[in-house]
Amino acid sequence: MKRVILLIATNIAVMVVLSIVASVLGLNRFMAGGTLNLGTLLAFSGLIGFGGAFISLLLSKTMAKWSTGARVIENPTNETERWLLFTVQKLASRANMPTPQVAIYDGEANAFATGPSKSNALVAVSTGLLSSMTEEEVEAVLAHEVAHIQNGDMVTLTLIQGVVNTFVFFLARVVGFFVDSFLRRNDEQSRGPGIGYMVTVIVCEIVFGILASVIVMYFSRQREYRADAGAASLMGEPRPMINALRRLGGVATGELPQNMAVSGIAGGKAGLLSLLASHPSIESRISMLETRR
Secondary structure, eight states: HHHHHHHHHHHHHHHHHHHHHHHHHHHHOOETTTEEEEHHHHHHHHHHHHHHHHHHHHHHHHHHHHHHOEEEEESSOSSSHHHHHHHHHHHHHHSSSSOOOEEESSSOOEEEEEETTTTTTEHHHHOOOOSSSOOOHHHHHHHHHHHHHHHHHHHHHHHHHHHHHHHHHHHHHHHHHHHHHHHTTOOOOOSOOOOOHHHHHHHHHHHHHHOOOOOOOOHHHHHHHHHHHHHHHHTTHHHHHHHHHHHHHOOOOOOGGGGGGGGSOOOOGGGGGGGGGSSSSHHHHHHHHHHTT
């Protein structure tokens, strides 16, 4: 419950900060006197779209620790922790990047990487993953997460999310303005947006948001393929990553909090739902790796 409250409080704080900034800059006055200022609306949409995405990125490490209960290994207390630190340091050195923080959290098999930059990143593995995989398979998973950081995937996905958020926010209000103007075309005394505007904006944000999610999730799936390939390169061959994926497909995997779902190594859906999946299926990931042999 504490983690949920912290997550909600953080999201509210982000929206309050963005609203204050928009008010100070005057960007929230994009509609006045029955006219729509597209330039101001676009600036307002960009502030909301990119502002929320980048604040979430900056807070990603802190939120990951809060929401999963991950414990950063600073002074190893056992052989497993020492091995984890050494392995991540080795992989980071091969990737020519700073060593990220390493953490463990309680839960079924999964792992994730997060952080705002290569020099300020976190790699975390679950106790379930450590207990269900061989050492080589765990190393391959760690290599996959290090590859995410090396590729700058967190920043790339944030930029994509910011762009689609901006256009969802912008287009919903443009459509809402024209629908509202049409419905009140004979009402010369009306001022400000009416119920038609508000309802249209809500409906459009839902519809456009779903379409935007398809775009974002497509890029998310592509980055998983690249991270798998990166793991194969860091390990020197694709076989360990293939074995890790096969093992992952045969054990119970733990779901990460919703705000971190795209960060985990586990995921993937079949059929039409695959369009909204952040990860490709295990079978397709293995197939892609096998072509590298």
